[in-house]
Amino acid sequence: MIQKAETSPATSPQKGPGSRVRFQSIVRTVGMAPILILLCLLFEVLSIVNAAGSWGEAINQVMNGHFWDVVISGRFASGQNLSIVAQQAAVNMVLAAGMTFVILTGGIDLSVGSILAASAMVALIVSNVADLWWLAIPTAVIFGLVFGMANGALVAYLRLPPFIVTLGALTAVRGVARLIGDDKTVFNADLQFAIIGNGAVYGVPWLVIIAFAVILASWFVLRRTVLGVHIYAVGGNEDAARLSGIKVPLVLLFVYGASGALAGLGAVMQAARLYAANGLQLGQSYELDAIAAVILGGTSFVGGIGSIWGTLIGALIIAVLSNGLVLIGISDIWQFIIKGLVIIGAVALDRYRLSSSART
């Protein structure tokens, strides 16, 4: 009874290596990298000019055959400064990695700065307890995890909007951070894990090593595990995800939990650098830098599209901007204005570039 119907598309036009498709996806992952490189070049040139005193002087020196002297006079691309940039980027990278998970599901986490402050307080207080100092790091991370899971539970099970939940947490957890230390700064001059914030291995700061480890681990989770596919699926189409048998609430619980735990890790890194923590000031508006890094990295605000490599680039762009503007002596006020405009401009450029692959 079964007759085979030969419906093979004889001259299928779209059989091909799909190399353009691959090219497109490379462009998508590379994304903002050219802008990062451009920014680095710009700051290097400007810092050279700064060192020489004026454009004319700089050009003069090059003309007179002091090319290499001029080039190495640039302070931006010096090994020392680049290491500073990486360290400045490190904490934001860790927060932004967590933020990437959350935004990929179509959510947002505004509370990471506050969680970072509270976890840092906890870390320092525990480090001051004589026999239990070694618990400082795990306690801080778990503390962050618990707050993150609380966010996640409200989003996943009570179906509250992520923006509202984490906006509430932003305020409430900030209060908790002040409460923990009686609204005072906590110090520990002999911080046992200070090496995390200030030490280096073969010249690579521990902060940078941790940040890259987090990025790598995030990549692995997103691209090589079932959980990762499910995160993309929930962000891409939540109804379809549920009907495909994905446990959507668990996925949401994970992403907010991860964001909280990474904020806890960020707290450890920050505390280790400062030997101190203050519930009121620490981590103020860190969530905005983390969100900016994710969006600069090309992750879609509505979820489902994006990559951790984009976030890495995004975090570096922000760090380079902050560092470079200070280096060439731009005033604090203008730094804010320029940073904001660059973020908007970069994303606009990105949208424009991708709009050629429009779809209905």
Added chain:
Amino acid sequence: MVSTVHSAPILEMRDIRKTFFSVKALTGVELTAWSGEIHALMGENGAGKSTLMKILSGAYRADPGGEIRIAGKPVTIDDPLSAKRLGIAVIYQELSLSPNLTVAENIHLGRELSKSGFIDRATMERDSSPVLERLGADFGPKTLVSDLSIAERQLVEIARAVHANARILVMDEPTTALSSRETDRLFSLVRQLKAEGMAIIYISHRMNEVYELADRVSVLRDGGYVGTLTRDELSAERLVKMMVGRDISGFYKKAQGEHHKTGALMLEVKDFSDGRRVKNVSLTVRAGEVVALAGLVGSGRTELARLVFGADKRLTGELWLEGQRVELHSPQAALSTGVAYLTEDRKAQGLFLDMSVHDNINLAVFGRDASRGGVLDLASAARRATAAIDVLKIRVAGPHVEVGTLSGGNQQKVLLSRLLETAPRVLLLDEPTRGVDIGAKSEIYRLIDELAARGVAILVISSELPEVVGISDRVVVMRDGIVAGELDGSAQQPITQESIMELATGARITTAA
């Protein structure tokens, strides 16, 4: 033939080409339509029909070289607005209304009337009314679109086109979500528009609709133009041959009256209610049996299937699988018990349009294939994707292409593959052939038969009566949330389109078991 009135056709498209990256979607297509003509556009899934119409509507820009003339004048269509100005209106399969606005507001969308800067609702409502009346709508301009059925929403789209004085109306597979009664109404409306002098371009995979409506039929194949037939040249063989390049005899068809060998009771639905659309429904499906769930759109079939699948909460009822009572509280539980459901709404509830074909096919089984710790088994995922693309003949450049760029019918095949990968014991298929071409349809029917032969219990929801008659061993007909009757194909209860319609509309009460 219809050309006597005008000297030039209202629409001429010549040598239209469109390339998406390396994909040649259109390779020099032509299309000519006259005022007062219904012109059908046919072709296999991915042949380029929707792409051609999107070029006409300004959603895509054609590659340079081609030519479009409206009423004899060459035009360039750069964006949807310029298409609108030229009198072109398109009704896509995914309707493009704003559900949170009223009918009148939707009709005026993009051309809102205002009085000294304020939106002028009263006038908008007043001038929408005559259009709605003329089209025979039984709802007013103040109705919220979210309160309308799909057929009624379509009517709003048509009203919008008429209100904008469109001269060319494109309908891309307009009947896939309509019941047969709604389809009849749509057809008389289309004929009315034709009589008023509109040119209508009608895309459909259904042969009988094309026979009924079309004055001429143009056929595309693999992005190329094959030819145009006039009404008196039409024949099924000829059309199919033009579409697929071979003749129709190879198509699979279950022999009429032939039944599958059925085994033990597999699925028992007892007394299901959800308090809204489903009222005390009971039905059974045996292993290896294909049961069709027929009924009008809105009779509660989809709601019932979702209850069985655990996607919605039911108020009363018991579910039995292979003689054992089970509770399926979630789709996840259903899938791991071997119950799979194909949604009727592939875009909103089925596919992940930004994800690859590969990921979409594997989505429900990534977890099963993974090693402990949840690390993806990329090798087996790749194998599954390649095999599925092969078996269902999904037309795609490669497994890593995004599903959103596939043609409608090929998207449907991707969704179907995802279900089949879960190796279900019970398969609930909601409109499984929606939007797929005749060749693919016959492939899907063959697949259903093969699965039944392997002992899978299959419940098919379908609004296409020939399909119901063609594939089912038994038909359960629902009406207003209850089981109106059953047809087992015996001499007393023959499975015919007439007997199903009688039950579905309540014209006759049977004494079904």
